[in-house]
Amino acid sequence: MVQVSTNPNIELLTYSEVEHIDGFVGNFKVKVRKKQTWVDWKKCTGCGECMEKCPVKVPNEFNAGLDHRPAVYIQFPQAVPKKAVIDIDNCINCAGRKFGTEPKISKRTGKPILAPCERACPAGAINRSLALDPEGEVVELDVGTIVVATGFKVMEKDWFKEYAPHHPDVMTALQFERLLSATGPTGGKLVRPSTNEKPKVISFISCVGSRDHRYHTYCSRVCCMYMIKQAKLIKDKYPDIDIYMHFMDVRTPGKDFDEYYTSAIEKGINIVRGKPGGIEVLPDGRLRVMAYDAGLGKDVEVQADMVILATAIEVPDDAKKLAQTLHLTIDGSGFFKELHPKLKPVETAVEGIYLAGCCQGPKDIPDTVAQAKGAAAAAAVPLARGKVVIEPTISEVDQEKCSGCGLCVAVCPYQAITMELVNDRPRAKISVTACKGCGVCTSTCPSEAIILHGFTDKQIEAQVEALTMAV
């Protein structure tokens, strides 16, 4: 990421959202709204002094809510670019000074009384006097092709009432990953959140929300492997911790993956085939995992100190909005839909927009890297060629017949139709690059003004005649 940020040919727009998109492949016009930060990023050095002075404590998204961050913050130590922002929704307006107002002048010193964050900043980058700009700074970009890579989120544990989600020692695998991390809330020390003591028994539960018709029918694909990784990490560091892993099935497809699973078994990690149906909190605060062992064919239970839930991978909350902005289609599971599952895996229904990573479906890092390289290569092709090949079977408006009602504009799934003025009258016009020849406009047009080349009424009637001639 650091290399990306320093490359002169790459402009990085972080803390920004795509607002609107117009045009077609090779000529997209994208409006990007940069969110207001109240920190001058040209001055901010990422030193973090402001974070230490800010009195606010809100759940830290980066550590999956396991600890707190201030209202002025840098998302995580390795963030690129490493710049602070003020989360204005959580700013408590120190000394009663609302953002967007000038600081009071001290009667004693004659100098302005700054907020703690402003005072702490050695570079003078923070300015809470700036008024809220609801529009933000809008950047307009001319781009040829677009790669969508919005990533994923994991389900929260609160969905799963059967697994005692209120208990602090029940956590999602992502929270556990942060707990194990050297930059995590405990500095990498493995402790039970409820007691701050080292756990003795840890249970993992797979397929929580995945392969479950109450939530998501798909397999999240990465859980089995990351659970085994976490289990192995613990077992390597603390061989005295007992680990139980409850699997519906163990799914380890991929190069060297099953060997990894085998090595985990040989390390003494207990694999129990069968999904636990519930967790009960024992009087001493430990957790009773009520499970089933398919090997024994019997109900079993584990009395665990911590339970890790491998919750399902989902699309981020705002992916649907982005899909609408970009006119992309989404599939039944909410992921962005590729044009063809086998032959056009990175292309979308909109020519010039490509997909990479978990926004298209759950996948692990090797698959994401491979797909991202494919998407980057596919996105470079029209740019290098300078032209695109279009299908001949697309629609065209006979502007003599068009009444300018605009019905076709509303029904077109590819936003290919615009209205233009011909002799002062509105007339529909179809973009030859955006049209995919689906024929919806042709059948919708009340004036029969739109021809779908190759499928005119005359041609279809001739085909019917030819097919029925022999009868």
Place this chain on the structure above:
Amino acid sequence: MYEGVIVLNEKDRKQAIETIVRLGGEGVVRCIQCGACESICPMALAGFTLNPKKLIRLIQTGHLEEMIEDSSTWACQACNRCVEICPRNVKPFEVVFAYRRYQAMELAFSTSAVQSQMNLFEKGHAVYTEAYKETRQKVGLPPDPPTAASYPEAVKEIQTLIENSPIMELGLF
């Protein structure tokens, strides 16, 4: 704790696996319960209560004692079909035999087996009866076959071997 629910614990599991590994069934840790061994095991097909897959899972979950009084381990014919089919190189037959050794150490075998062991020690034959002698002589053979039965020094050798084997720990002789 609920009635009939097995509480999994690492202490029993470790002890069970260590015991079986020490007695020659080191493949027990590798088993993923695919069940190939059970599907072709003559012991399982004949309907014995115990079969390799089940025995291995019992050991993996720390239930070493569960089947100790079950004599069906002794029904294993050592055909080795399970060893040939096993995709994880578990060698289920060796696990069954390791379990038999464990059963023997706990004197969990039938009394008829004790008589055979004593015969082996005393005569050099596990199965030995006086009745053979007459039959052999009728067809013109010497009363004893040309085995340990005819050579007391060979019996001595067998006794030396047995005396130096773990079976002596059982105190049968």
